[in-house]
Amino acid sequence: MSGSSRIYDLIIVGAGPAGITAAVFAARKKMDFLVLTINVGGQVTYASQVENYIGFQYITGEELAAKFHEHLKRYGFDVKMEEVERVEPRGDLFSVKTRYADYLAKTVIVATGRRPRELKVPRERELKSRGVTYCATCDAPLFEGMDVAVVGGGNAGLEAVLQLTRIANKIHLIEVGPQLKADPILVEKALASGKVEVLTSTKVLEIMGERTVSGVKVRSGDEVKVLPVQGVFVEIGSIPNSEVVDFVEKNQGGEIVVNCACETSFPGLFAAGDVTNVPEKQIIIAAGEGCKAALSAYRYLSRRRG
Numbered sequence: 001m002s003g004s005s006r007i008y009d010l011i012i013v014g015a016g017p018a019g020i021t022a023a024v025f026a027a028r029k030k031m032d033f034l035v036l037t038i039n040v041g042g043q044v045t046y047a048s049q050v051e052n053y054i055g056f057q058y059i060t061g062e063e064l065a066a067k068f069h070e071h072l073k074r075y076g077f078d079v080k081m082e083e084v085e086r087v088e089p090r091g092d093l094f095s096v097k098t099r100y101a102d103y104l105a106k107t108v109i110v111a112t113g114r115r116p117r118e119l120k121v122p123r124e125r126e127l128k129s130r131g132v133t134y135c136a137t138c139d140a141p142l143f144e145g146m147d148v149a150v151v152g153g154g155n156a157g158l159e160a161v162l163q164l165t166r167i168a169n170k171i172h173l174i175e176v177g178p179q180l181k182a183d184p185i186l187v188e189k190a191l192a193s194g195k196v197e198v199l200t201s202t203k204v205l206e207i208m209g210e211r212t213v214s215g216v217k218v219r220s221g222d223e224v225k226v227l228p229v230q231g232v233f234v235e236i237g238s239i240p241n242s243e244v245v246d247f248v249e250k251n252q253g254g255e256i257v258v259n260c261a262c263e264t265s266f267p268g269l270f271a272a273g274d275v276t277n278v279p280e281k282q283i284i285i286a287a288g289e290g291c292k293a294a295l296s297a298y299r300y301l302s303r304r305r306g
Contacts (some may be wrong), residue, residue, distance in 0.1 A: 008034050010297050011096045011105040013084045014243065016042020017283045018273025019111035021290030022066045022297075027075040029288045029298045034105070035079040036098060040072065041065025043118050043274070044283060050138060053283055061129075061138070084112075087245045087269070094268065099104075106304075107297040110256060110264075110271040111290060112158075112241035114281070119151060119234055119266050123207045129215025132232050136160035137282070145169050145233045146243045149216050151204055152235035155181035160192055165193035174218060177202045207232055240275045262293035270297055 010026055015037035017100050026033045043044045043063045044050070051060065059067075072079060082098035087108055089095075096103045118124060124132055124151035133139040136150075140163045148168045150160050153175030164171050173180075173190070176202050180187055189197050201220060208215040208226065215226045249257040249265040256271040258264055258278065264271050271285035272293035 003090045004106070007093060008032055008096070008103065008105040009108045010294075011036060011094070011103055012109045012111060012294075013037070013087065013096065013271070014042065014241075014275075015040045015068070015072075015079065016111060016113045016273060017068070017286040018113070018290035018293070019109070020072060020232055021287040022109050022173045022272060022294040023077060023079075024075060025291050026072060026292035026298070029294070030151035031294075031301075033077065034103060035072075035077065036082050036084050036103070037079065038081065038083045039153060040069050040079075041152050043115075044068070050283065055154045057230065063157050071208045083175050090246060090265065104214060107270065107300060109262075109290075110242070110269070110275060111246055111273045111286075111295060112244060112275045112295070113286075114238045114240045114264060114274040116234060119204050119207075119236070119298045121204055121206050123209065124234075127207055127209055127213050127232075130211065131209060132207060132228060132234065134234050134238070136163045136235070139166050139231075139233075140167050142154040143168050146230040146278065147228060148172070148231035148233060149174055149227055150233045150235055152237075153177065153182060153198075153200070154235070154237070155218060156181035156237065157233075158186035160188065161190045161193075161196055162193075164233070165195050167192065168195065168231075171196045172216075172229065173198045174202050174216075176203050180193060187262060191244050203290045238274075238281075242275050245269070253277075260292075261296045262289060263296060266298060270300075 009031040010033035012035045085099040093104050094108045144167050147170045149172040151174045203219050206217040215228050217226050255277040258276045262270045262272050270293040272289040274281045
């Protein structure tokens with residue numbers, strides 16, 4: 001692993017909405033910083049459609065990620081497409097390790113986002129953003145008048161169902177356990193719509209379709225059948241990408257705990273966006289948190305220098 005004697009003011013890990021916004025504000029503050037990421041856009045790139053992100057009534061995830069990329073190039077700061085394996089304290093600095101190098105910085109912003117839990121069934125990945133989605137808030141409007149399946153009987157699944165009752169024609173709610181785990185009030189509201197078929201003790205075997213989703217194969221007891229649907233909403237939870245740092249406080253879900261200034265339990269280390277315990281995992285919220293994290297890092301350095 002190569003190293004460098006250069007010490008950055010700030011290293012930003014991740015370039016989703018939080019990381020990109022942090023980078024823009026770090027550039028505006030004339031900080032000497034580096035962005036390390038495996039892609040630009042994060043989970044945005046998987047969203048078929050993004051509605052009401054400020055400035056865009058409608059834009060695809062791919063288009064919004066491209067806008068992010070344009071913004072990065074306009075400021076011309078240093079972005080390296082390297083996956084971060086570890087962030088560790090090293091004296092008064094931080095060591096940020098990738099497969100290729102070991103970078104040093106006075107402050108770090110972890111903006112690594114999160115990843116959805118997958119069903120891990122055939123055709124799931126091939127049909128991602130072609131009918132398979134992990135975000136009802138992002139993609140529900142695309143399925144107006146269609147038949148869909150929601151996989152997951154917890155609160156997230158039922159909240160997705162409630163959004164879809166105003167949009168879809170019919171909703172198959174699939175839960176692998178013997179009963180729904182969501183709050184009773186959510187279940188009552190969903191069933192009151194008259195659009196929801198509940199399938200408990202049911203396992204998804206395969207998502208079907210060539211170019212787009214055409215159905216989902218399930219097993220209920222000894223019976224195997226195909227539900228003809230045009231969309232599958234996977235709502236079985238998500239996992240924060242917080243493994244790169246293990247010396248800060250996290251909650252039971254593995255999210256990095258931050259205060260309202262995006263400060264973690266370790267001075268000089270900040271976190272922003274979906275990797276944190278901030279509620280409501282939305283693009284616009286992540287962007288705002290990224291802005292706060294950069295300004296907090298700048299303020300931290302200013303006070304430290306003083």
